[in-house]
Amino acid sequence: MCLAIPGQIVEMSSDQSTTALIDVVGVRRKVDLGLLQDDLPKPGDWVLIHVGFAMSKISEQDAIDQMNTLRALGEIDGAMQEIEGYGLDDHDVDGISDTADDYRSPAAYKDRVS
Amino acid sequence: MKFVDEFREPEVITKTAEEIRRLADPKRHYRLMEVCGGHTHAIYRFGLKDILPENIELIHGPGCPVCVLPMGRIDDGLSIAQNPNVIFAAFGDMMRVPGRQGSPLEHKARGMDVRIVYSPSDALKLARTNPEKHVMFFAIGFETTAPSTALTIMRAKSEGLTNFSAFCNHVTIIPAIRAILDSRHASGRIHRPRPRLHGDRMPSL
Numbered sequence: 001m002c003l004a005i006p007g008q009i010v011e012m013s014s015d016q017s018t019t020a021l022i023d024v025v026g027v028r029r030k031v032d033l034g035l036l037q038d039d040l041p042k043p044g045d046w047v048l049i050h051v052g053f054a055m056s057k058i059s060e061q062d063a064i065d066q067m068n069t070l071r072a073l074g075e076i077d078g079a080m081q082e083i084e085g086y087g088l089d090d091h092d093v094d095g096i097s098d099t100a101d102d103y104r105s106p107a108a109y110k111d112r113v114s
Numbered sequence: 115m116k117f118v119d120e121f122r123e124p125e126v127i128t129k130t131a132e133e134i135r136r137l138a139d140p141k142r143h144y145r146l147m148e149v150c151g152g153h154t155h156a157i158y159r160f161g162l163k164d165i166l167p168e169n170i171e172l173i174h175g176p177g178c179p180v181c182v183l184p185m186g187r188i189d190d191g192l193s194i195a196q197n198p199n200v201i202f203a204a205f206g207d208m209m210r211v212p213g214r215q216g217s218p219l220e221h222k223a224r225g226m227d228v229r230i231v232y233s234p235s236d237a238l239k240l241a242r243t244n245p246e247k248h249v250m251f252f253a254i255g256f257e258t259t260a261p262s263t264a265l266t267i268m269r270a271k272s273e274g275l276t277n278f279s280a281f282c283n284h285v286t287i288i289p290a291i292r293a294i295l296d297s298r299h300a301s302g303r304i305h306r307p308r309p310r311l312h313g314d315r316m317p318s319l
Contacts, residue, residue, distance in 0.1 A: 001180075001205040001206070001207045001232075001254075001255065001259065002150070002152055002178065002207070032233075032235055032262075032265070034265045034269075035261055035262070035265060050258060050259065050262070051205070051232065051233045051234060051255070051259055051262050052232060052233025052234070052235045052236065052262065053233070053235075053261070053262040053265070055258065072126060073156055074156070074159065082232050085206075085230075085231075085232035085233075085236075086232050086233050086235075086236070087236065087239075
């Protein structure tokens with residue numbers, strides 16, 4: 001619950017305008033954008049996620065730095081566990097990846113986001 | 115293996131320690147305070163305390179909302195959830211926090227309907243999918259977490275859901291930091307000048 005996790009918006013939800021599908025190093029979950037409704041991010045933008053809500057827009061470089069910080073602090077497993085936990089059993093979104101081993105590799109993460 | 119691998123990253127630690135030594139002015143004495151137990155844990159896990167220069171002093175701060183939650187609050191929440199029609203929903207961080215009659219996890223083992231959620235939105239979803247039950251979200255966190263709880267309550271209201279409640283245990287960090295900075299009685303000494311903090315390590319959120 002104490003983590004701020006960077007993710008990239010893949011697509012806006014068609015049914016709810018303030019929900020979006022977000023990719024965090026291959027794991028995709030729905031995240032609430034309601035706290036940013038005055039300046040809604042769009043697909044391709046990066047956001048900082050906390051307890052299932054996008055808290056702020058960030059740059060791609062900030063996203064990489066934040067992920068590297070989480071990795072350096074040994075918090076990456078906790079971060080991915082939190083992301084994977086969003087949505088309870090509602091994990092039927094397309095393109096979902098349950099094999100997120102590559103998130104442990106900084107190089108793989110950089111390749112993925114660049 | 116979790117944690118063991120992190121212990122075996124001497125190059126990261128050595129590089130970090132060298133950078134800190136390079137930046138620290140030997141003529142100064144630095145007092146740095148970390149706010150929450152997660153930081154304290156990281157400091158000890160990586161052995162940072164022992165590799166820092168002697169003129170950098172680490173001071174443990176006021177604690178995070180989970181660490182400093184009065185036992186009575188968890189007791190109150192669990193007391194409400196004794197009602198078999200109530201679902202107790204909380205972040206995983208709360209599950210092992212002890213109340214007088216045990217933790218939420220221990221209550222779950224005794225039959226209480228306790229659910230771990232990673233987002234307040236998921237507690238709201240529980241309310242939608244369990245209309246015959248009342249979902250009590252044990253809300254906790256700093257200023258950064260409270261807006262998510264507030265928005266979830268607004269969503270519940272706009273949807274007309276009447277079987278969702280948030281038991282508010284949010285705390286704000288600014289008054290705690292201000293009290294520390296304004297304190298003239300730090301360390302139990304009377305008339306000691308206010309603690310001279312040169313930095314703090316705020317929670318990531």
